[in-house]
Amino acid sequence: MTATIDFYFDFTSPYGYLASRRIEAIAARHEHTVAWHPILLGAIFRHTEQQPLIGIPLKGDYARHDLARAAREHAIPYRLPDPFPIATVPAARAVHWCAEHDDGAEHHRVPELVHALYEALFVENLPIGKAETVVDVAKALKLPASRLADALADDALKQRLRQAIDDAVARGVFGSPMMYVDDEPFWGHDHLEQLDRWLERGGW
């Protein structure tokens, strides 16, 4: 049986984006797969009384610099979106829809959708905070876009994301990206190497 790395992320998180481009290769090296868990930092920050990184004096400037540097180091196309940060409710809901909706094969397409939405925001600067943009991205992937459009307006999907966020907080998720190997948590793009070593050595 293949083991799983749980990958929690907000679509507006640049470090989540960078890690999303690297986590599958690390997982594959250790015969793990990635389970994608979109969450909303806004909801979590209300719980932890935190605020978006980029607006913090000094720390925000450093983050801009560090993000561009990390993207260069790992040759990941990247630019900070404008405006930033954005609310990512429809993007997060779309992934939950793709993962879980009733009629079938779409859940296999979650990784594609995650990468396409992240790329729309951090490469093409598209407003994925808007439902119509999210539907367009899904359409380009030949997902059933009109059904997604309906689902995005549906209470059941709203509730599903809300529940996913509550579950994440109950597990200890406070930021993005946050990754779990079994119950071992790793926070942040800059912990990917340590996660890699953890899998290599089976912990320590």
Place this chain on the structure above:
Amino acid sequence: MTATIDFYFDFTSPYGYLASRRIEAIAARHEHTVAWHPILLGAIFRHTEQQPLIGIPLKGDYARHDLARAAREHAIPYRLPDPFPIATVPAARAVHWCAEHDDGAEHHRVPELVHALYEALFVENLPIGKAETVVDVAKALKLPASRLADALADDALKQRLRQAIDDAVARGVFGSPMMYVDDEPFWGHDHLEQLDRWLERGGW
């Protein structure tokens, strides 16, 4: 001429402690030396409106776990002090005294004093928030402890630390540890590997 890594830290910062145990080996590998810059996060957090990591919901619990895990990985003796965090004014002042005071050779002993004070807190759980403990640590190193005791009560030394913190903030320091290679900033114990790669490759 040997280049320098500027290492900014607060003595109450566990990640600062862990990094203090690793930075000299990294520096030496690239023929750099370490310049130690004690600061006070309390003063900086007033500027950036941040709060101590360990008290933040969820994030604080993760930090406790992550610190112990990082210490195990790198075989660094460590325990979280009790009480924690502590104010580290006399410890920070003592290092500035050691670095700069008038009569001579003590500035060569800064690294020893930094390591001894950090070890007093994170290995022996000694209250280095108290001037008398700091003086005892200095005495054990055969530094001129009674002159240090006088200096700790002196306005000139208070002013020197205040100025050092203002200079650090002006440079962009917002946390601990924060390291500079020339003007390239690296924040956090978990950026040591990246700093190492940066020195190896001369940037990217």
